[in-house]
Amino acid sequence: MSDGEDGDAGEEATEAAAAARAAETAETVADRRKPVVVVVEPETPGNVGTIARAMKNFGLTDLKLVDPPEIEEDGEAYGFAGHAREDVLPNAEEVTFEEVVANYHTVGTTAITGEDDRSHERFPFKTPVELRESLKAVDAPTAIVFGREGRGLNNEELSRLDEVCSIPADDDYPVLNLGQAATVLLYELRDLTVDETQLPDTEVTRAPEADVERFHDFFDEFLAATGQREHVREKNALLMRRLLGRAHPTEREVHSLLGTFRKANAKLEHADHLAAKYDEPPYPKEQ
Template identity: 60%
Template sequence: MSDDGKPDRDRTPPRTRTRTPTTPAVAVVDAQTPGNVGTIARAMKNFGFEELLLIDPPELDPDGEAYGFAGHARDDVLPNAVETTFDDLVANYHTIGCTAVTNEDDDNHVRFPFSTPADLAERLPAVDGPTALVFGRERVGLTNAELARIDEICSIPASEEYPALNLGQAATITLYELRELALEGGRTQLPDLERVRAPEPLLERLYDQWDDLLVELNHPEEKREKTMRMVRRVYGRVDLTEREATTFLGLLRRATERPDRKE
């Protein structure tokens, strides 16, 4: 970033910067407000994206709202943004234009066919070369003339009555769906739920305790098999943790012992 707050035009050309081949760059065309640029930079930081390309950006004052909205992205993503031109963008990248308005069929090829962000997550790794997600202006998005020069179209599924999203929202949703292309191994701060699932021997003890309770309650014998199958299916769907299974086991054991009757 130069001293006047503008992205540096003299940086290494985007196509030669070091990055994972399948991690898309994020390009913003003619953003009207610095705050939206900062919001997009923050979303990039959230989901592991690093390369921010700006076409005709507003002034990005280090003391202004772009840096105020960027969170920790003010330290790297935003100051490392590269200002480029639309011509250079379409010449050097496989471009994906993001728009809320699509055509319904191939009578008009400008906004059709289109993919959802989830579709892109499965397909973009097969693209051999640098890719860029392209977002347009806050009010009108990308023009038909710009979309006509872009390689493919992406649209976020939304309400038919009001599909338009603001620029920051659209970028955040799209980057979230594509996070596995940017985060190493798709890793996030969330724990691996498979690691905390209760071990099978403990679950079997839980089921045995349920069976004992049904006997203690004089549940009709002809219904017990069906009831136990339902219990297994319910617990099987929720993936109990070890702590949860142990707690339920203790409660069921106490219920089976019927301490109130013994007193």
């Protein structure tokens, strides 16, 4: 092997090693950004199961409970947990509030917020969407902390947490139950926790411009056959161009429309031919 080949091989090996380290780092960061979920003094096992299920839905596995009720395998929590009964719920860890504060970047959840900066415990606060964007930049263990069913987190607890999050709801009744709040918030954080979903690829490949222009030609023929006045046809042609421009149709969609207007134009042409042959009046034109 020549010196040049040795150099090329060495560079390729270095690049491959760097790529592997970058991939490993990215995976580590992704794992670190997945928050743990903490529930402080939940009153009913059913809510614990509901939260575990929401965690399973949105790619989270680490559940921590502060002073929980007794969780029995044949009880309400496991009944509400769905497939989370297989891993999230049985692996839930009982911790203290102090341990959570000491070891995590913490986000407290609350329905009742401060109206201005005089309420330091509950203001400022983020919505779930704002929290998602904020946490994208946090490379630290993070805990989403939910409070009690009836009272939530109190001011003293919130004052010890790093951030506050609140779900926007109707002012007449802004309080969600514990399971609902967890489901909504974890759904909004899914970009940080879920790599792939059950939904198919939603990326749309726009039809080739030549096919789109063929459609516009067919549509122009169709408009001409309707007997509309020229300025009306021009306006309708422009409206169709704007509509199709916003829609970004796929190749299959455009081909289906081409087939439809091809047949429509052929029928209209045949009708005009028959009208002329039998001296019938043509399709009525606007006056």
